[in-house]
Amino acid sequence: MNSPLVVSTSGHVQTWTIDVPHVGNAITGLDFVAAFEEAVEAANQDLDVRAVILTGAGKIFSAGGNVKEMADRQGMFGLDPRQQRRAYVSSIQRIPRALERLEVAIIAAVNGAAVGAGCDLVMMCDIRVASERASFAESFVSIGLIPGDGGTWFLPRAVGYERAALMTLTGERIDAATAREWNMVSAVVPHEDLLAEAGALAERIAKNPAESLRMAKRLLQESRTGALESVLGMAAAMQPLAHLDPEHERSLERWRTT
Template sequence: MIRYEVTGAVATITLDRPEAMNSLTAEVKTALLEALRQAAGDQQVRAVLLTGSGRAFCAGQDLREHADNLEAGRGLANTVREHYNPIVELITTMDKPVVAAVNGVAAGAGASLAFACDLRVASEKAKFALAFAGIGLAPDSGASWTLQRLVGLGRATELMLLGEPVDAPRALELGLVTRVVPADDVLKTAGELAERLAQGPTRAFAATKRALAHAATSSLPDALAVEADLQDECAATADHLAATTSFLAKERPTFGGR
């Protein structure tokens, strides 16, 4: 259902329902949130890798479970508020970089999970589909917030209203993904990227995420004020002191994440 593994300073979280294209049941969403909380709270983990098993990254909501809820009169069963919202909020606000290895189809909430990550490495066979309107629903899982920040309002509107699949080359062209690699290399490439981030200045990365999130909805004076506060925090870290000393000594810095 969910596999959680830590190698070095990287936590890998794998959606593991390949027979169902890693679609999201209530049980899977609960386990995913638990795994993300575990990674966020582990001081030894300095980067997170999110991926899926089999031929899909995540096909979104499990429609069989959803149909059962509709038939029983439970509607969405409050899954947006109880599951999707806290999952996406944790990914976007976690004080650690989160990399998505998009190994195949990412549809609906599955696409939203990928968009919430800081960086996305996609297989050349990957496809993204914002399928919400196709089943008569509005977007969820933060897609209305993340997608337009990746591609702009016009493109986000097009992708959501038309719901047409976006293949990997087009996703790269639009800015939906960071890199596109051969299918056999996607997990390796994403893992190397996560490991690179895990060896970096973790607190500076966290400050960068906070600065970007704030600046996306603030005025320039407010953004400048937050940057100043975050810079003060980073200037007091051991990593900044060590990196400055290394720079002056013409040495490559080693970051401890502190």
């Protein structure tokens, strides 16, 4: 069986492509969750990987949950509420936990619609670049649901509380230009240039020393919820390690000769 997440590598950059276009790249099933976890752990173990690009196959980034499975009460959607609560924890909620463990930067290259859990998946990424064809919807309430995958944690941190509330409580879609205006994405580019633009950004990151990149990302993650003293303590512990990194020495040599 083909993996729902296709991983390819070019130099220090990996591209992860959600590849289930026949269901709109829906985030569904334990195979999907396991594929993300495996990709994260592999990237963490491979110090040659310095950046990741996440995109979708075909015309859609991700349609989110599989609504047909919900309507037919298939899989976890047929469980009683007590079992379903546990099923959310042991299935889709493993994705934000996995991405929180990812040590390298992940760039969302949003090639089309990112709906519901697909929108939340974009928000879980560190940096987001959108095709002019992209659109975003925190659409759970429109089918009588709530964001069950951490969307109410990630979205306000990207766009602020009020705009997150607007998207979450109306379920309405916004286009790529509005997403850029709201700082939901850092850039909107012509559709045919999307992967090239994301790749160029990934290369700008990947040219930097591997260990300092991973430690800097960890500090950024800590800063979202940690106190200043906690971040300062981590930085004080990490910086001596960075000073001893051979890549730091090579960077200084290049600086001396420029």
